[in-house]
Amino acid sequence: MKAGAPQGRKNLATPHDAVFRKFLTHTATARDFIRLHLPATLLAACDLSTLKLASGSFISEELRPSFCDVLYSLQTRTGRGAVYVLIEHQSTPDSHMAFRLLRYAVATMQRHLESGYKKLPLVIPILFYTGRKPWPFSTRWLDNFDDPALAAQLYGKAFPLIDITLIPDDEIMRHRRMAPLTLLQKHIRSCDLASLPKKLASLLKTTRITGQQFSTLINYLVRAGETPDMDAFLRELAQRVPQHKDELMTIAEQLEQRGMKKGLEKGIEKGRAKGKLEVARSLLKMGIPFDVVLKATRLPKKELVRLRHRTTRRAPETAGNA
Numbered sequence: 001m002k003a004g005a006p007q008g009r010k011n012l013a014t015p016h017d018a019v020f021r022k023f024l025t026h027t028a029t030a031r032d033f034i035r036l037h038l039p040a041t042l043l044a045a046c047d048l049s050t051l052k053l054a055s056g057s058f059i060s061e062e063l064r065p066s067f068c069d070v071l072y073s074l075q076t077r078t079g080r081g082a083v084y085v086l087i088e089h090q091s092t093p094d095s096h097m098a099f100r101l102l103r104y105a106v107a108t109m110q111r112h113l114e115s116g117y118k119k120l121p122l123v124i125p126i127l128f129y130t131g132r133k134p135w136p137f138s139t140r141w142l143d144n145f146d147d148p149a150l151a152a153q154l155y156g157k158a159f160p161l162i163d164i165t166l167i168p169d170d171e172i173m174r175h176r177r178m179a180p181l182t183l184l185q186k187h188i189r190s191c192d193l194a195s196l197p198k199k200l201a202s203l204l205k206t207t208r209i210t211g212q213q214f215s216t217l218i219n220y221l222v223r224a225g226e227t228p229d230m231d232a233f234l235r236e237l238a239q240r241v242p243q244h245k246d247e248l249m250t251i252a253e254q255l256e257q258r259g260m261k262k263g264l265e266k267g268i269e270k271g272r273a274k275g276k277l278e279v280a281r282s283l284l285k286m287g288i289p290f291d292v293v294l295k296a297t298r299l300p301k302k303e304l305v306r307l308r309h310r311t312t313r314r315a316p317e318t319a320g321n322a
Contacts, residue, residue: 016130017069020089024070027051034072034085042124046083050075054084068104073121082121084108089128098141101125169199179203180217188224197233201240214244218251280304284311 024030031048038046054071070087086104090097105123112121129135138144145151164172164186172183180203187196204214218234227233231252238248280297284290284307294304 014091016091017089020128020130021069024087024089025053027053027072030070030072030085030087033087037126038085038124045076045078046085047075047077068101068108071108076122081119082112082117084112084121084123086123086125087128088125089130091130093131093133093136095137096144097127097137098139099144101127101139102141173199173203177207177209179207180209184217184221188221189226197236197240201237204241204244215247218248222251277303277307280307281311284308 024033030053031051034046034048034051035043051072051074054073068086069089072085072087074083074085076083084105086101086108088097088101088104094100102125105125108123109120127135127139140148142148142151142155164182167182167186169183169186172179172186175182180200183196183199183203190196209217222230222234225233234248234252238245238252241248276297276299280293280299283293283296290304290308294301297304299307
């Protein structure tokens with residue numbers, strides 16, 4: 001949105017924008033513009049013979065159109081990496097213009113990645129100002145912060161990373177209220193959680209977490225844990241954490257009953273399948289047509305063909321033509 005534009009017309013170009021775009025969307029004119037105004041160090045890296053006009057319209061996170069005026073793509077002189085030159089025309093001052101240009105640059109990077117590229121392109125924003133008075137604001141986006149120096153420390157370096165795969169368990173045990181979750185998430189994908197109950201129980205007895213946090217933690221363990229015997233794990237944990245014993249034992253019993261129910265259902269289904277095979281074998285021996293047996297038993301056709309082959313000693317190829 002151009003600063004000072006009416007709210008209902010924030011996406012409409014002014015006459016100043018229109019004439020600017022008309023000129024700058026001409027590639028030869030844009031090449032002259034870039035030669036004149038791009039800083040020497042950046043210009044030295046660009047192969048202007050590869051300059052191509054690109055679409056400058058992006059969709060913001062709020063699903064509202066936001067526009068940069070002119071966008072060009074080009075290659076570096078070394079051929080390594082892509083470069084975009086983003087040219088924005090502004091006729092009125094905007095205190096957050098540098099941040100706006102950054103947003104356009106990030107949108108360009110995102111679209112570049114979505115096109116299948118693996119690395120981010122270098123996006124060079126250029127502001128072309130044609131106001132009544134000299135531009136009054138910084139074009140360094142970090143100056144939009146109350147503490148630019150602190151912002152530069154944050155955004156000029158690698159972001160903080162907590163890689164729990166590299167943190168020893170003994171160190172995690174000293175992470176206060178975060179310790180139970182961190183320890184569990186470190187080991188949740190382990191096929192064998194046998195070594196975990198003792199450490200987890202120690203944390204649950206000494207760390208102040210809420211009842212809701214405890215329930216959430218156990219629910220996460222049950223849903224995502226890859227131990228082959230979760231109910232046994234919970235029973236052991238219950239013995240080590242008396243204050244939560246009733247809740248843990250209840251969950252363990254539910255899991256055990258669920259496992260028994262699944263086993264029973266599997267057995268019943270297996271028995272039904274076996275019964276269908278016996279019925280099918282009897283019908284085939286009686287000379288009932290293949291298609292009738294298939295429809296009556298609802299067995300897979302390939303399975304019924306194999307059954308008839310074993311029953312009548314006929315080849316599957318001929319049986320399938322019945």
